[in-house]
Amino acid sequence: MYLQIKNITKTYGAIAAVDNVSLDIAKNEFVCILGPSGCGKTTLLRLIAGLEDADQGELYIGGENLISVPAQHRNFGIVFQSYSLFQNMTIAENVGYGLSIRKVPKAQIHKRVNELLEQVRLTDQSEKLPHKLSGGQQQRVAVARALAVDPKVLLLDEPLSALDAKVRKTLRTEICEVQKSLGIPTIMVTHDQEEAMTMAHRIVCMKDGKIEQVGTPSELYNQPKTFFVANFLGSMNVLDPFLEKDGNNKLQVNGEHEKDCSIGIRPESIKIVDTGKHNDSNTYHGTVTKIENLGNVSLIQADASGHSILIERRGFTNFKVGDELWIQFPVDTIISFSRSTSVVS
Amino acid sequence: MSAISLSKRKFSIHPDKLLLSTLGLLVIVPLLLFLVFPILIVFLKSFQVGDGMWGLANYTSTMVEAHFWIVVGNSLWLSVIVTVISVILGFIFAYAIQRSQMPGKQFFSIMAMLPMFAPSLLQALGLVFLLGRNGIINRWLGLDIEIYGLWGVVIADVIYAFPQAFMILSAAFAVADSRPYEAARMLGASKRQIFFDVTLPSIKFGLISSIFLVFTVTITDFGNPMVIGGNFSVLATEIYNQVSGQMNFNLGSVIAIILLIPVVVAFGIERFAGRKQAAFIPDNVSPLVPVKNKMLDSCMFIYSTVICGLILLVAAIVVYASFVKLWPYNMSFTLDNYKFDSQGGYAPLLTSVIVSLMAAVIGVVLVFGSAYVVNKTKNIITDLLNFFSILPAAIPGMVLGLAYIFFFNDTSNPLNIIYGTVFILTINSVYHYYAQGFLTASTSLQQISSNFDETSACLGASLLTTIKRVTLPILLPSILSVGVFFFMRTMVTLAAVIFLVSPKVNLAAVSVMLLDDAGNTTQAAAYSTLIILVVLVALLFLNLILKIFKIKTKSLIS
Numbered sequence: 063m064y065l066q067i068k069n070i071t072k073t074y075g076a077i078a079a080v081d082n083v084s085l086d087i088a089k090n091e092f093v094c095i096l097g098p099s100g101c102g103k104t105t106l107l108r109l110i111a112g113l114e115d116a117d118q119g120e121l122y123i124g125g126e127n128l129i130s131v132p133a134q135h136r137n138f139g140i141v142f143q144s145y146s147l148f149q150n151m152t153i154a155e156n157v158g159y160g161l162s163i164r165k166v167p168k169a170q171i172h173k174r175v176n177e178l179l180e181q182v183r184l185t186d187q188s189e190k191l192p193h194k195l196s197g198g199q200q201q202r203v204a205v206a207r208a209l210a211v212d213p214k215v216l217l218l219d220e221p222l223s224a225l226d227a228k229v230r231k232t233l234r235t236e237i238c239e240v241q242k243s244l245g246i247p248t249i250m251v252t253h254d255q256e257e258a259m260t261m262a263h264r265i266v267c268m269k270d271g272k273i274e275q276v277g278t279p280s281e282l283y284n285q286p287k288t289f290f291v292a293n294f295l296g297s298m299n300v301l302d303p304f305l306e307k308d309g310n311n312k313l314q315v316n317g318e319h320e321k322d323c324s325i326g327i328r329p330e331s332i333k334i335v336d337t338g339k340h341n342d343s344n345t346y347h348g349t350v351t352k353i354e355n356l357g358n359v360s361l362i363q364a365d366a367s368g369h370s371i372l373i374e375r376r377g378f379t380n381f382k383v384g385d386e387l388w389i390q391f392p393v394d395t396i397i398s399f400s401r402s403t404s405v406v407s
Numbered sequence: 408m409s410a411i412s413l414s415k416r417k418f419s420i421h422p423d424k425l426l427l428s429t430l431g432l433l434v435i436v437p438l439l440l441f442l443v444f445p446i447l448i449v450f451l452k453s454f455q456v457g458d459g460m461w462g463l464a465n466y467t468s469t470m471v472e473a474h475f476w477i478v479v480g481n482s483l484w485l486s487v488i489v490t491v492i493s494v495i496l497g498f499i500f501a502y503a504i505q506r507s508q509m510p511g512k513q514f515f516s517i518m519a520m521l522p523m524f525a526p527s528l529l530q531a532l533g534l535v536f537l538l539g540r541n542g543i544i545n546r547w548l549g550l551d552i553e554i555y556g557l558w559g560v561v562i563a564d565v566i567y568a569f570p571q572a573f574m575i576l577s578a579a580f581a582v583a584d585s586r587p588y589e590a591a592r593m594l595g596a597s598k599r600q601i602f603f604d605v606t607l608p609s610i611k612f613g614l615i616s617s618i619f620l621v622f623t624v625t626i627t628d629f630g631n632p633m634v635i636g637g638n639f640s641v642l643a644t645e646i647y648n649q650v651s652g653q654m655n656f657n658l659g660s661v662i663a664i665i666l667l668i669p670v671v672v673a674f675g676i677e678r679f680a681g682r683k684q685a686a687f688i689p690d691n692v693s694p695l696v697p698v699k700n701k702m703l704d705s706c707m708f709i710y711s712t713v714i715c716g717l718i719l720l721v722a723a724i725v726v727y728a729s730f731v732k733l734w735p736y737n738m739s740f741t742l743d744n745y746k747f748d749s750q751g752g753y754a755p756l757l758t759s760v761i762v763s764l765m766a767a768v769i770g771v772v773l774v775f776g777s778a779y780v781v782n783k784t785k786n787i788i789t790d791l792l793n794f795f796s797i798l799p800a801a802i803p804g805m806v807l808g809l810a811y812i813f814f815f816n817d818t819s820n821p822l823n824i825i826y827g828t829v830f831i832l833t834i835n836s837v838y839h840y841y842a843q844g845f846l847t848a849s850t851s852l853q854q855i856s857s858n859f860d861e862t863s864a865c866l867g868a869s870l871l872t873t874i875k876r877v878t879l880p881i882l883l884p885s886i887l888s889v890g891v892f893f894f895m896r897t898m899v900t901l902a903a904v905i906f907l908v909s910p911k912v913n914l915a916a917v918s919v920m921l922l923d924d925a926g927n928t929t930q931a932a933a934y935s936t937l938i939i940l941v942v943l944v945a946l947l948f949l950n951l952i953l954k955i956f957k958i959k960t961k962s963l964i965s
Contacts, residue, residue: 113861132421133864140865146858150880159876160866211866
């Protein structure tokens with residue numbers, strides 16, 4: 063692997079912000095570090111950048127240990143949420159800053175800056191000062207500035223969080239395209255699961271300074287290892303209580319159910335059947351307790367055998383609060399995950 | 408790039424860290440030499456009884472004197488009256504500027520600052536020309552108003568302290584979130600209720616802060632009580648009398664220490680409240696835009712006109728008097744008052760300009776250096792540096808001046824060579840106004856996101872490069888305004904330097920006092936006029952630079 067993080071730890075007082083984390087990243091890979099605020103994802107990124115000193119651990123790039131190299135000698139590019147363009151410099155000067163520090167000849171800087179500005183479609187803005195540009199434009203300049211020095215790694219610290227929804231979506235695609243065309247290893251920190259799902263080749267889900275799970279977006283969504291991962295990427299109905307039920311309507315699960323595992327089902331996997339019987343497999347009688355129509359989907363909260371279940375349906379629903387319905391948990395959509403992380407409602 | 412092993416990192420010092428440590432050393436050593444040690448000597452002197460003997464004798468002998476308690480009472484009583492009046496006046500004025508739609512707000516807020524561009528005794532001089540025995544009013548109306556004494560000092564100090572109260576309150580009024588006001592209106596609150604339930608609580612800490620600042624400014628003021636106090640003696644003038652008049656240094660230091668007590672207490676409260684006021688500002692405010700209100704706006708306009716008129720009148724009368732042949736008997740025009748025949752003529756003015764320029768440059772370097780180190784590293788030494796940097800705000804000018812005599816007029820001290828030169832005057836001014844400069848520098852540094860530094864570092868810049876190319880350009884406006892602050896304050900300061908001037912090396916503000924003392928009031932007026940002129944020229948010059956280079960800045964004064 064091109065970039066290797068080995069057992070890296072950073073503590074603040076008694077709290078381990080990053081707790082013995084190891085991670086490998088391939089040369090062309092786009093990795094998202096996903097997690098709630100305070101999970102240590104930004105600290106991990108700052109450790110990789112060299113902006114924080116690690117208490118212990120190693121960081122290898124192409125076999126070279128960079129952990130003790132200060133940020134200014136690592137040659138990594140970084141983009142922050144706040145754009146942080148230097149307000150006293152023009153767009154072109156901002157992009158050329160890193161090169162001018164490296165004492166690259168003026169003509170060469172000029173050429174490189176133009177190339178990059180073309181890539182982010184801001185050629186006509188090059189002589190303007192940053193505050194004249196919109197947020198999305200400023201962030202594109204920040205990306206160009208980070209890329210100008212041909213960094214070994216591109217680090218993105220919530221680069222889209224300060225932008226409004228429309229701009230965010232466009233920039234998402236643009237960043238992915240740039241990353242793909244340059245083939246540069248990229249690590250992005252985000253708390254937005256949609257961003258991570260759409261952009262990343264692999265997602266690193268973090269909690270309390272530790273990695274909960276690493277995998278492709280589909281792995282994390284469809285085979286979450288813990289309840290935390292399952293619930294952080296979308297919602298998850300925990301079905302354990304249905305297992306304990308005696309009688310005919312005992313829940314059917316694929317394979318043998320392991321002792322220390324919980325089982326659950328995504329709201330969109332649950333079926334609503336027209337009629338049913340108590341002894342049909344995995345079919346339960348319920349009452350609608352709450353309806354939320356979101357437009358493209360609707361969320362139905364139902365009470366089944368005393369347990370609250372969230373169901374997602376396409377489009378608007380005709381169900382009303384108080385309606386009775388039959389719900390079915392298809393066997394092959396039931397997911398099993400570790401119980402080690404406590405179930406939070 | 409070759410790999411650097413872990414063990415090597417442990418033993419080598421990174422150049423950026425070295426730079427920060429050197430910078431830290433460069434600011435903390437002079438702070439110890441020019442602030443902490445001299446102040447400690449004042450403490451020691453106050454306990455010194457005769458040669459090598461120590462004890463409380465100075466204190467006990469001072470405290471049994473009835474006169475001493477009268478002076479303490481005078482100081483406290485004066486400060487309380489001035490505080491109440493200035494804060495009320497400043498409060499209404501700040502409200503008018505920030506919360507009304509009266510016309511001419513910008514003009515009024517500049518006019519209100521006028522007293523800060525002149526030595527504090529300018530107000531006293533103006534009052535003497537207006538209300539003194541030979542003042543215009545007594546002359547024209549045939550009255551016999553006695554201005555010398557408590558009430559003269561009160562009026563002079565109110566005018567002197569008013570701009571400072573106004574500035575704090577104006578800043579407190581300026582940041583307002585419109586939402587609580589709208590919510591209160593929607594809930595049916597009357598204007599009166601909104602004022603007491605929303606407005607007042609939101610500026611509460613600014614109000615407390617202004618009260619204690621005005622108290623500090625008044626109790627430490629020396630110029631006004633000196634010129635217009637008559638027999639009304641306060642602690643600041645008493646130190647001067649003990650030291651300069653009676654050469655009683657130990658008693659002088661006892662009074663200095665006693666003056667320090669209320670100032671330190673007031674300063675502590677002021678700091679605490681000021682920080683709370685700053686923390687009061689919520690994120691993403693939707694700014695409050697005052698609504699037009701004919702009644703309120705016209706009342707506020709009249710009020711502001713009267714206040715600014717009075718301020719202007721006091722200053723104008725001094726300028727007028729400076730062009731008068733023989734006040735009040737021959738009021739014909741003359742330039743004779745500007746031919747200063749005593750007190751070294753124009754030399755002190757030139758010295759003041761030189762000293763002020765040096766103080767501006769040295770002050771800027773030192774306060775920004777301190778603020779940078781304090782903001783970049785957090786350890787016990789930088790905590791101490793932070794404390795020492797704010798400390799001067801709690802040290803009255805008289806006390807600092809006295810401390811400098813003790814410390815530098817001692818031939819066993821190698822720094823004795825600067826005694827009696829322009830350097831000691833410069834350094835004294837720098838450390839007298841260090842805290843205000845440091846706090847401004849610190850605030851502007853805190854406003855710069857650390858992401859700028861980090862981006863620059865990731866792009867390969869060393870700390871020095873980042874400072875040169877990123878930090879300094881961002882800081883430029885506040886560097887200029889801190890420089891102007893040091894220049895202005897040094898031009899007008901009197902209390903701190905009064906002990907340090909000599910007939911050879913004299914300063915303008917001291918000249919004003921000495922001329923006035925010698926009965927040359929019109930020449931004192933002329934000298935004051937020149938000081939104001941220099942300060943205004945400096946301000947205009949700076950504004951010109953800012954305009955030419957299109958540098959945006961908020962306020963040049965604080």
